[in-house]
Amino acid sequence: MAETGELLVKRLEALKSARMIHELVWRDCFMLTDPIRASGLQGPVMDANEISRAISLIFDSTAIDASRTLKASIISGMTPANSLWFKLRVNGEDDEQTRWLDESSELLWENIHNANFDAETSDCMDDLMAGWFALYIDEDKQNGGLYFENWPMANVFCASSKPGGLIDTVYRPYKLTAEQAVTEFSRRGDSLPATIAECAKTRPDEQFEFCQCIYPRTLAAVGAVRSKNLPIASVTISCKDKAVVRESGYNEMPVVVARWKKIPNSVYGVGPVLDALPDIRTLNDIVKLEYANLDLAVSGMWIAEDDGVLNPRTVKVGPRKIIVANSVDSMKPLQPAANFNVAFTEKDKLQGNIRRTLMADQLQPQDGPAMTATEVHVRVDLIRQLLGPIYGRLQAEYLQPLINRCFGVAYRAGVFAPPPDSLAGRDFTIQYQSPLARAQKLEEVTAIERFMGDVAVMAQTDPGVLDNVDTDEAARATAKGLGVPDAIIRPADQVAQFRQKKQAAAQQAQQQQLGNEVTGDVLKSVGSAAANRMVAAQ
Structure with missing residues (x-):
């Protein structure tokens, strides 16, 4: 155990050295947009006074506002809390399987957003603006349900067991007081060093550093009962004593690490703020000079x-x-020799560049009259082009591991109804229905709408052209692309039955109408004959 602890401490030091060369870039991005997130990067943890002083050095809020707009667009476009943004699917599913998967998808979505997901994902997007984030997912042991926690960038060191693969190794150093350590590591199987236990009696507030090391196990048992045999290892060590305090494990990788754009030959990433950083710095200096010369402009x-x-x-x-x-x-x-007009012109130019680089000028709703349907399509298509590549990476590194982990935790907790036997041993796929996912499908919807409009025009001269179009399939493809709920779309077999009933009812109504007409004619004939007899009798 002591040797394992030493090896893990050495690995932690190696990961710290490998990450140190990137930290200054992330810190610079945060210091000009969100100084709170810079705490612990390239320096000690900042207190409230230091954070306040850092904020006072930001003289223009354009970058702050633009990054917030981009962050809000990503959250509302990928994981909206007010609509189901994913569905579970299997290949060749039947009606019973579809029903269970739909119910499970909605139940899982409700459990995700009923937990603290929306609060923690906001912090994750703050980190993503500088490059990457880490989201820890587990079961809430006390209250039940899911539990999410954003691990600050400064406290996470990453690696990948496969070249160019997803991040599957995470080391997280953290500090506990001696009293907290005794409370935390009191389970059966934990082995807290005696020096910390003794310190808790005399100096309970003295802090000690621990590190949770999460990585894939080389040998793991499928369906293991003991946590030490699960596929993902979780080993907590005392950094000072280089001793293993707790050894456990997970069925899935519990930490989701997603990147905006990968740094070559590194597992880390950089964010959109880095692209705008030169303009942000220049704008900040210009506004700083403006404020410095404001006293001269006023008092002379x-x-x-x-x-x-x-x-x-x-x-x-x-x-x-x-x-x-x-x-x-x-x-x-x-x-004064200063020319403020030059500063104003340059400031407007830099502010526009920053908003354009952070996509805020396109993602934010524009002021003005209501847009037409064509303008809406053009705007959505532009958003799709801007965020499409980023959405693809986040879908692979963020959404898919997130749903896999949440589904595993919920399934083992018995949240779902018993699945059909036909689903045993089958892998599910994830069908995304978020606004960004639907935006990527709007090209098909637009093409269908344009095609149907052209066919309608051609049908005015040649009605036979309509025979080339499967209108039922066109309606289904349009509904799917627009994200219309499946509950209001009839399946193909129900459509056939509905049409048969309509046809039978129409035939019955026609026969009844025909019978009424025949009866009316008979009565009319009988009435005429009776009238003739009465005239003859007179």
Whole structure:
């Protein structure tokens, strides 16, 4: 155990060294947009006063506002809390399987958003603006359900067991007081070092560093009962004593690590703020100079001559003050040489560049009259083009591991109804239905709408052209692309039955109408004959 602890501590130090060369970039991005997230990067953890001082050095909020707009667009476009954004599917599913998968998808979505997911994913997106984030997912042992926790970037060190693969090795150092350590590591099987246990009796508030090491096990048992045999190892070590305190495991990787854009030859990433960083720095310096010259612009500059009466070294200019001088020419206002118009022009240009780089000028709703349907399609298509590549990476590194982990935790907790026997041993796939996923399908919807419009025009001269179109399939493809709920779309077999009933009802109504007409004609004939007999009798 001691040897294992030493090896893990050595691995932690190696991961710290490998990450150190990137930390300054992330810190610079945070210090100009969100200084709170920079705490612990390339320096100690900042307190509230240090964070306040860092915020006071930001003189223009354009980058802050633009990054918030981008973050909000990603959250609302990928994982909205007000609509189901994914469905579980298997190949060749029947109606019974589809029903269970739909119910399970909705139940899993409700459990995700009933937990603290929405709060923690907001912090994750803050980190993503600088490059990457880490989201821990587990079962809430006390209250039940799911539990999410954003691990700050400064406290996470990553690696991958496969070249170019997803991050599956995470080391997280953290600190506990001696008293907290005794409380935390009191389970059966834990082995807290005696020095910490003794310290808790005399100095309970003294802090000690621990590290949770999560990585794939080389040998793991399928369906293991003991946590030490699960596929993903979780080993907590005491860094000072280099001793293993707790050894456990997970069925799935519990930490989801997603990147905006990968750094070559590294497991880490950089974010969109880095692209705008030169403009952000320049704009901040220009606005800083503007504020520095604001006092001169308001109070003015003066030139004074020591004429024997006026002493420029002691004179003070201000309201309701009398300045004694030998001549009115001894003191004159000096016209500042600064040109604020140049600064204003350059500032507007830089602000536009920043918003364009962070996509805020396109993602944010534009002021003005209501857009037409064509304008809406063009705007959605532009958003799809802007966020499409990023959405593809986040879908693979964020959404899929997230749903796999949440499904595994919920399934083992008995959240779902018993599945059909036909689903045993089958792998499910994830069908995304978020606004961004639907936006990627809108090209098909637009193409269908344009095609149907052209066919309608051609049908005015040649109705036979409609025979080329399967209108039922066109309606289904359009509904699917628009994200229409499946509950309001009839399956193909129900459509056939519905049409048969409509046809039978129409035939019955036609026969009844025909019978009524025949009866009316008979009655009319009988009435005419009776009238004729009465006339003849008279």
